[in-house]
Amino acid sequence: MYKVDKRIITSTVRELCLRGAYTLSDDVWNAMTAAKLRETEPRAKSIMNELMGNATISAKGEYPTCQDTGVATIFVELGNDVAYNGESAAAIQEGVRKAYVEGFLRKSIQMDPLYSQTNTRDNTPANIVVGYSDDMPSDEMRISVIQKGGGCGLLTGFKGITPAQGKDGVKQFVVDTVRTAGGKPCPPVVVSVGIDSDGAQSMIRAQKASLRRIGERDKDPRVAAFELEILDALNALNIGPQGFGGKTTAYDVHVNQGHAHLVHRLVSVDIGCNCVRHQVATIKGQREKSQVFFEKPAEVPEISADEATSEPKKVTLPLDDAQIANLKMGDMVSLSGTIYTARDAAHKRLVDMIERGEELPFDLKNATIYYVGPTPTRPGNVIGSCGPTTSARMDPYSKILFEHGVKGTIGKGPRGQETMDLMKEHGCVYFAAIGGAAASAAASVVSNEPVAFEDLGAEAIRKLEVKDWVCTVAVDSFGKNIFEQKAQDLSSQKQVQSQIQKLIG
Ligand code: SF4
Numbered sequence: 001m002y003k004v005d006k007r008i009i010t011s012t013v014r015e016l017c018l019r020g021a022y023t024l025s026d027d028v029w030n031a032m033t034a035a036k037l038r039e040t041e042p043r044a045k046s047i048m049n050e051l052m053g054n055a056t057i058s059a060k061g062e063y064p065t066c067q068d069t070g071v072a073t074i075f076v077e078l079g080n081d082v083a084y085n086g087e088s089a090a091a092i093q094e095g096v097r098k099a100y101v102e103g104f105l106r107k108s109i110q111m112d113p114l115y116s117q118t119n120t121r122d123n124t125p126a127n128i129v130v131g132y133s134d135d136m137p138s139d140e141m142r143i144s145v146i147q148k149g150g151g152c153g154l155l156t157g158f159k160g161i162t163p164a165q166g167k168d169g170v171k172q173f174v175v176d177t178v179r180t181a182g183g184k185p186c187p188p189v190v191v192s193v194g195i196d197s198d199g200a201q202s203m204i205r206a207q208k209a210s211l212r213r214i215g216e217r218d219k220d221p222r223v224a225a226f227e228l229e230i231l232d233a234l235n236a237l238n239i240g241p242q243g244f245g246g247k248t249t250a251y252d253v254h255v256n257q258g259h260a261h262l263v264h265r266l267v268s269v270d271i272g273c274n275c276v277r278h279q280v281a282t283i284k285g286q287r288e289k290s291q292v293f294f295e296k297p298a299e300v301p302e303i304s305a306d307e308a309t310s311e312p313k314k315v316t317l318p319l320d321d322a323q324i325a326n327l328k329m330g331d332m333v334s335l336s337g338t339i340y341t342a343r344d345a346a347h348k349r350l351v352d353m354i355e356r357g358e359e360l361p362f363d364l365k366n367a368t369i370y371y372v373g374p375t376p377t378r379p380g381n382v383i384g385s386c387g388p389t390t391s392a393r394m395d396p397y398s399k400i401l402f403e404h405g406v407k408g409t410i411g412k413g414p415r416g417q418e419t420m421d422l423m424k425e426h427g428c429v430y431f432a433a434i435g436g437a438a439a440s441a442a443a444s445v446v447s448n449e450p451v452a453f454e455d456l457g458a459e460a461i462r463k464l465e466v467k468d469w470v471c472t473v474a475v476d477s478f479g480k481n482i483f484e485q486k487a488q489d490l491s492s493q494k495q496v497q498s499q500i501q502k503l504i505g
Contacts, residue, residue, distance in 0.1 A: 001083040004141050004283050004290060006091035012281050012292050013095025016145040017072055018103045019297060020277035021064040024055050027213040028251075028276045029298035035188055035241070035248040043330075043472075044246030047434055050470075051241075051274055052303050054437040058385070059300045063439035065275045067375050067385040067458075069105040070147035072096045072126040073207060079138040084130055092143075097122040104384060106375045106458050108150060119457060129204060140284050144211050147277040151390045151412075151435065152185035157269035158199065163262070167226065170195065170267055175233050177269045178250065183243015183483060184390050184413035186435030188251045190214060190272040191234065196258040199266050206270040209256035211278050218255060227253045241274075242434060243413060243483055244472070251276070274436045312470050318366040319407045319429065327429050329480035331473040335431065335444075339370045339410065341462045343389055346453055347397040350461075354400055361452030361461060364401065368408030368431075373458035375438075383448045383464070387438030388412040391430065395419045402426040414483040415475055424479035432474035432482070444469035 024032075032055070036048035058065040074092050078084055100107055100123035107123045136142060157177035161169040174193055181189075192212075194205030217224035231253045240246025251274075260266075272278075281294045315323055317337030327333065340362055342350065353360055371391055375384030391411030398419040407428050412435035415423075423430060433441060447465040454460045475481040 001081055002139075002286055003083045003085070003088070006087055008283060008290050008292065009088060009091035009141075009143070010095040010098065012143055012283060013074060013092050013145065014099040014102075015294065016143060016279040016281055017096055017099030017105070017147065019294065020145055020147045020279045021069045021099075021103065021105050022058050022061050023297040024059075024065070024275070024300065025213070025279065025295055026298040027215060029055065029300060031188070031214045031251040031276075032274075035251065038248060039241070039246050041240070041246055043244050044241045044248070047241040047244065047246075048248075049303070050434050050437050050440065054434075054440040055298075056300050056303050057439040057443065059297075062378060062381065063385045063442050064105060064375050065277075065385070065439060066149060066273075066436050067106055067373060067387050067438040068108065068149035068151065068389070069100070069123075069375060070149045070277060071108065071153065072123060073146045073148065074126050074128045075144040075146075075208065075211065076128065076130045077133045077136060077142040077144075078130070079136040079140040080132060080134070081138040082141050089128055092128055093124045093126060096126040097124050100124075104376045104378050106373065106384075108458075121457075129207075137284070139286065140282055142280065142282045144278065144280045146207065146210060146272075149186075149273055149275075152181075152189065152271045152273040154390070155181040155185050155271050156203075157267075157271075158203070159267050160264045161267050162264060170265065171226075171230050171233065173267055174230050174253070174269050175237070178234050178239070178271065179237055181271055182239055182414055183432075183435075184392065185271045186273040186275075186412060187239055187243060188241055188248045188274050190251050190276050191230070191253045192270040192272065193230075193253065193255045194258075194268040194270070195256070195260065195265050197261045197264075197266065199268075201258060202266040202268040203270075205256040205258055206268040209254035210270050210272050211280070212254045214252045214276070216254075223255050223257060227255050230255070242432065244432075317368050317408065317466075319368060320366065321427065324407060324427055324429055324477050327473045327476055328478075329473055329476040329482050333431065333471055333473060335410075335469045335471055336467050337465065339368045339408075339464050339466060340451065341370050341372050341374070341386075341460075341464060343371055343373050343459045344393055345456050345459045346461050347394055347401075349453055351397050351400050354404060362463065363405075365405035366407050367405065368410065369401070369406055370433075370464065371409065371411035374442075375458070377448070381442075383442050383445045385438035386441050386445060388433040388435055388441075390435075391415055398422050402428055410471060414481070420475050420479060420481055423475055423477060427477045429473060429477055430475040430481075431471040433469075433471045441469065
């Protein structure tokens with residue numbers, strides 16, 4: 001047995017985390033290109049184009065692809081002669097720490113989640129899954145890193161399926177999980193399914209499946225066919241890029257079946273978002289002569305992110321009643337003016353202050369709030385990557401904020417019915433920015449100043465001036481919402497299909 005030098009482990013993990021945050025692997029780039037070609041609706045095409053433009057910006061190494069640089073999970077596979085111990089684990093954690101601190105990545109890990117919710121400020125601890133593999137040369141260590149954002153992590157599914165429900169029950173559960181997730185995990189997504197007799201193993205199987213390259217099929221041809229069958233079912237949902245409708249809800253589906261108990265199949269569904277961060281390196285050879293081989297990143301060509309569906313409506317912030325009345329669901333808009341950032345923790349504090357009758361850190365009247373937690377700002381830049389976070393999490397605060405004058409919100413994914421009703425009642429608009437296009441969003445920010453709650457780090461309230469930032473009116477002040485519209489489109493398509501089926505069948 002021999003140990004891999006801990007410095008090599010640390011530098012490899014650091015590099016993998018940085019590559020994951022800033023670059024796509026070529027399978028992801030190819031899937032984006034294919035999706036853009038496949039889409040026929042101008043809006044879906046435009047979103048894919050924007051995501052590809054975003055990737056070209058982030059590949060330059062200054063702005064991570066998405067502002068949520070995720071929870072790092074590290075898979076370590078060992079050849080039979082390679083030793084692994086506590087020192088190796090510490091070297092992995094050090095690699096994660098260095099990447100997140102030195103690489104200007106957002107730190108999202110909290111300790112004591114039930115009580116103090118203290119951010120560890122270096123994104124550790126990472127999750128580590130270690131195993132020996134007979135399939136590997138005996139002197140190799142393979143390290144794979146997944147960086148999973150909270151928006152898609154929150155939508156992970158788990159269910160026990162009975163033998164009677166069988167394969168169809170598994171498929172139905174996967175489809176239901178993705179349908180319920182809708183636009184929240186920033187589709188197109190990659191869906192990975194684990195099946196096992198044990199819940200924890202089922203989840204690990206799903207995560208391991210997510211390490212497969214897009215387009216890589218299971219070795220068992222029956223499972224490979226099942227993967228494609230589920231993929232077709234998902235892409236028929238018309239969720240599409242960002243949940244605005246389209247042919248590409250998922251880039252791929254990976255199924256990893258283990259064994260099962262007589263009475264159940266425990267099924268986990270892992271949803272990975274459009275920026276699919278998985279990176280792999282292999283360390284080969286003995287200590288002094290170890291060499292590290294990284295998977296080749298995608299060669300990302302220059303691409304313009306300006307292929308808009310139509311000339312966007314110009315909107316100057318703060319909003320006024322005339323502008324709000326003129327904004328209709330589905331409009332592309334170009335936003336310029338002042339917005340304030342706030343996420344979960346800042347919302348909680350603002351609402352607590354309102355309830356205590358305290359003076360607020362900024363005037364809510366006619367304000368537009370952007371749900372975002374940017375990556376740290378590099379010296380010389382205005383802001384770090386700053387794409388939207390999932391808006392529905394802020395729904396519990398809508399009522400009080402709309403009552404105190406907020407007129408606009410910006411985020412991603414659908415809103416709850418109560419919030420949409422409140423928007424109609426108070427004459428408010430919800431703009432959707434493109435989830436995962438965080439590097440290109442940064443290019444629209446011309447100034448950035450702290451306003452309050454700096455102790456919250458990425459969640460602090462900041463005043464941003466934006467210029468010509470293209471978003472979509474997802475919910476207008478008349479109560480119309482783009483996500484429901486797409487569901488209606490789908491149901492009328494289904495009715496037409498079923499009528500055709502009746503006629504020919
Ligand atoms: S692309 Fe969307 S789901 Fe993925 S990390 Fe970014 S914000 Fe979260």
